[in-house]
Amino acid sequence: MILRRIYAIIKHAAQYKGEWFFILSELNSVKLIKKITKDSSKNYKKNSDRNINNIKIKENLKKSKNNQEEYKGQPDLRKNKYGATRKNVYEVIINITQIALIVTILSTIFIFTKYTPAYAVTLNDELIGYVSNKESFEQKIQNEVLTSSNENVAFVALDNVNYKYEFVNTNVINESSVINTLKDNSKSIYKVYEVSNGNEDDAVYVNTEEEAQEIVNKLKSEYNKVTDDLSITTLYLEEEVSDEAIELAKAKINEKLKAEQEEKEKIELRTVNGIYLAVLPVSGGKISSRYGANESVRNHTHKGLDIAASYGTPIKAVADGTVIFSGTESGYGNLIKIDHGNSVTTYYGHCSKLLVSTGASVKAGDVIAKVGSTGNSTGNHLHFEIRVNGSYVNPQKYLYN
Ligand SMILES: [Zn+2]
Numbered sequence: 312m313i314l315r316r317i318y319a320i321i322k323h324a325a326q327y328k329g330e331w332f333f334i335l336s337e338l339n340s341v342k343l344i345k346k347i348t349k350d351s352s353k354n355y356k357k358n359s360d361r362n363i364n365n366i367k368i369k370e371n372l373k374k375s376k377n378n379q380e381e382y383k384g385q386p387d388l389r390k391n392k393y394g395a396t397r398k399n400v401y402e403v404i405i406n407i408t409q410i411a412l413i414v415t416i417l418s419t420i421f422i423f424t425k426y427t428p429a430y431a432v433t434l435n436d437e438l439i440g441y442v443s444n445k446e447s448f449e450q451k452i453q454n455e456v457l458t459s460s461n462e463n464v465a466f467v468a469l470d471n472v473n474y475k476y477e478f479v480n481t482n483v484i485n486e487s488s489v490i491n492t493l494k495d496n497s498k499s500i501y502k503v504y505e506v507s508n509g510n511e512d513d514a515v516y517v518n519t520e521e522e523a524q525e526i527v528n529k530l531k532s533e534y535n536k537v538t539d540d541l542s543i544t545t546l547y548l549e550e551e552v553s554d555e556a557i558e559l560a561k562a563k564i565n566e567k568l569k570a571e572q573e574e575k576e577k578i579e580l581r582t583v584n585g586i587y588l589a590v591l592p593v594s595g596g597k598i599s600s601r602y603g604a605n606e607s608v609r610n611h612t613h614k615g616l617d618i619a620a621s622y623g624t625p626i627k628a629v630a631d632g633t634v635i636f637s638g639t640e641s642g643y644g645n646l647i648k649i650d651h652g653n654s655v656t657t658y659y660g661h662c663s664k665l666l667v668s669t670g671a672s673v674k675a676g677d678v679i680a681k682v683g684s685t686g687n688s689t690g691n692h693l694h695f696e697i698r699v700n701g702s703y704v705n706p707q708k709y710l711y712n
Pocket of ligand 1: 600613615616617693694695
């Protein structure tokens with residue numbers, strides 16, 4: 312309908328084209344009249360006959376009009392049309408205004424159908440899409456992105472989301488796509504409880520404090536000697552703790568604490584008055600006489616431990632210390648005595664060869680002598696003694712037990 316109206320207006324405007332020509336020709340006529348009037352004045356002066364001149368002027372005017380008629384060749388148009396043409400000019404102006412108005416309205420309708428104000432959404436300054444309603448969109452973020460159905464999620468982290476008001480083509484608005492992008496770029500943060508014995512490599516991560524406490528209690532009761540530092544720490548991690556991972560970590564820390572406890576118990580067992588006997592004096596030997604034994608070869612109970620071994624087998628210092636004797640003593644044959652501190656000394660008798668001198672510092676495991684059968688001995692063996700404050704102690708309480 313609007314198009315038909317525009318067509319009608321344009322057609323109407325075309326009809327007045329001829330009248331525009333007429334307006335122009337009328338303007339020429341006025342010029343001619345002025346010229347003729349001028350000429351007539353001259354004639355008046357010359358002839359001094361007003362009437363005659365007037366007739367002449369009229370004739371001239373008529374003549375000039377006839378001339379103009381011939382020149383334009385449009386006698387019908389100019390006849391009695393001057394007033395009517397002025398009226399039509401106004402109509403044309405009104406019609407042009409109408410066209411402009413309609414065009415403006417149509418353009419506005421077109422623009423508002425195709426384009427709309429919307430919010431450009433950026434994530435960390437990068438455009439991720441457009442949404443039409445900021446408030447409802449923010450509500451959607453809250454409900455669909457920042458809220459997790461997983462009860463272990465402490466919160467969902469999302470980087471900087473910003474909005475910019477713009478005029479955009481309607482087909483670029485896609486809220487669900489923007490929501491999905493935000494979902495993909497969000498991070499679920501899980502609150503977890505770390506059970507650790509001071510080393511995070513062996514830590515167990517669980518989802519609840521109760522579960523953590525249960526693990527601590529169990530480990531402390533099983534491995535009481537090595538769980539003093541066992542503690543629970545609350546952490547926020549980007550990864551969820553799986554049941555499988557919990558079981559693996561529990562097995563790992565269990566194994567580690569078990570080994571630590573066994574090591575600690577071994578050290579405790581081999582520690583004499585605070586001195587840890589780290590090394591056996593002879594490895595691969597065989598116990599041939601125990602501490603306290605009454606045997607025909609001697610007239611008193613056995614004060615040490617005999618370890619039978621082949622001639623020349625290395626004899627090692629059982630702990631760090633200082634050699635306080637390296638020489639021959641009756642009954643002991645070739646003998647080495649080491650002071651380990653804390654009033655703890657060890658004796659190594661019947662040696663075939665002595666390898667360290669009195670005053671030498673030795674480390675646990677250092678070879679100090681060789682197995683032999685010197686002194687009161689019936690075969691190759693090491694006579695080994697431990698004394699604390701000069702008193703004999705049973706070596707098998709600590710070694711070869
Ligand atoms: Zn002995």
